[in-house]
Amino acid sequence: MSTFMWDERQNLKAAPAPRRHRVTSFDVAAEAGVSQSTVSRALAGDPVVSEATRSRVFAAARKLDYHVDENAARLRTGRTGTIAVVVIMRPGDHIRDFNPFYFALLGATCAAASRRGYETLVSLQHGPENLFGRYQEQRKADGLIVIGASVNVAAWEYFEDVAASGAHVVCWGSPREDLEWVRSDNHGGARLAVGHLLSCGYRRIACITSLIQPQFAERYEGYVATMREAGLEPWLVGIEEGYTREEQGRRATAALVEAGQSFDAIFAACDEMALGAMRALRDAGIDVPGDVGVIGFDGIRTGAQATPPLTTIEADFEAAGDLLVDRLLGMVTGNPAPQVRVPIALRARASTRGAR
């Protein structure tokens, strides 16, 4: 049996409709001694209403504690003033283990929408059984921001279909190129990271990353470019799929150590992998930052608590939220915003030596 449009509302059948009299714009009109249409105009700030009328309406509205029924307003106007924000998790991931970077980005996105007068409808999705993105068709939202883990390919494919059917969609984190996106300045961030390692005197710098994810691939490119410019050979250390990011970093580093490779720094494509790398080094009795410097990417809170605190490249969360919302609203209003990268900054901490 198909459930594509109604199952959710069935559950609500039990709830009795709350039936005491609601205050409507007609009540306010009566109180203020004007027509209902004038109430609507006055409260909407229509400059055509006279100041005297306006203030009488305001007073009546306040006295009756009137609030516009947004469902009626939205039905009439077709605009919702709402953005849907979908957070894609790895299938099977628990909330406890979910990458805090995405939560922070979610929060920044909600805040950015709020600053622009928009509400945010939030949904965490694992898929494939709970994927849902028809918010625009249901008139619940004017557009859709999708944030999440790139590993969940099924989810990204689903949201490409949603966008293909005409919905406004902007994403962060898709491993594919078919959706409109906002991303960190990954290339510039990687340059900053490697530049910092070089200025600290590190030379044999390995880069732990995957090339499948565009974001990671971009970071790798920045790494390669900076190494080459310094006359150094890039050194790619791949990761194994099927592990958490941290475990991927740990295993990659442990393998390096066991193979007897000589390296003096690690640039990991994300903080979680960097934390795993630090654990592997600690397990092997290798001093950070003395023997080996470690730098990550993302600026997650956990990195600051690690021992030693992790040097990292930090995306500006607030800017990221702003850019996501601006790009989406640009699509909604037909004034496309330019594709801009989220600015990044170096956060030098103790997992790298002081610059020389």
Place this chain on the structure above:
Amino acid sequence: MSTFMWDERQNLKAAPAPRRHRVTSFDVAAEAGVSQSTVSRALAGDPVVSEATRSRVFAAARKLDYHVDENAARLRTGRTGTIAVVVIMRPGDHIRDFNPFYFALLGATCAAASRRGYETLVSLQHGPENLFGRYQEQRKADGLIVIGASVNVAAWEYFEDVAASGAHVVCWGSPREDLEWVRSDNHGGARLAVGHLLSCGYRRIACITSLIQPQFAERYEGYVATMREAGLEPWLVGIEEGYTREEQGRRATAALVEAGQSFDAIFAACDEMALGAMRALRDAGIDVPGDVGVIGFDGIRTGAQATPPLTTIEADFEAAGDLLVDRLLGMVTGNPAPQVRVPIALRARASTRGAR
């Protein structure tokens, strides 16, 4: 000028109404050769419609990619199928520094609502200029869950007013008792924590906490009870207001050390204070867990990354989300759910010695 009901919608004026023809239930009716009311009944799962009609309607709906306009449905029924979730931050707090515990709880709440067929409208609020809670009056939600930092007293007062005016409100974290709430089993958690310290052989156990917050006060009571039962004297170490939790824990511990107090364990009322305590001990060259054991409360991710990893009492996030939503929906439907505590569990890690 007052802006209590319309300012938000003014910003949306610029957006042109999207005007290509929407598929309505009338279109589906024509396609299926039935009346519009039958379409509505069939899609809503009304058992009165015949199987034959039902499947014809479904086929037509799918063919036309029809989705119910929820604004119209909500206007008609008065139900929204939506919960508003407000996250209260400390005034001036940045998203980057926001306690990850609340983000995880937010995520769990969204997931719990989703499981029950409800959407979640999320709003981060600092107050006092951006406090907003009239979701029910605007018919945007059937009820309200408020999660957040207890320090923001102005916000809690505001939401008490919202509840007093008849809205359904359930909260997590209010320092006051006037709102319906869900809390961790703080007393039981503290007993578990102190019991663990005792079983590890620690005896001079200080408790770093504030008594202003009910949650912390409950944890302190559990600590006192367990100490007394073991024939030991409780030892309350207060904190200074106006600092981050971590800094409060650090300062309290540093003061203890400087005063030459002899203690062999610290029970901190939250993980962030425990992390601060560990930092103070490290700064003083005191070994954890050898010289002093440390245990926190909350189970934040960052604790697991600390050196040594922090032993803690962990609330079951998923259960917390479920309980918040169940209590709220109980109020909405008039079937009040019993007040239940969120179960907690000990997470023994390396900041305490192995039990003997």
Place this chain on the structure above:
DNA sequence: CTGAAAGCGCTTACAG
């Protein structure tokens, strides 16, 4: 500057 009226797209008595 203000009012009367239409209409957004549903759900749900009310008839049959």
Place this chain on the structure above:
DNA sequence: CTGAAAGCGCTTACAG
């Protein structure tokens, strides 16, 4: 089992 009709509460042409 199905249909015709009312009405939820707004916004916005259209008149005046």
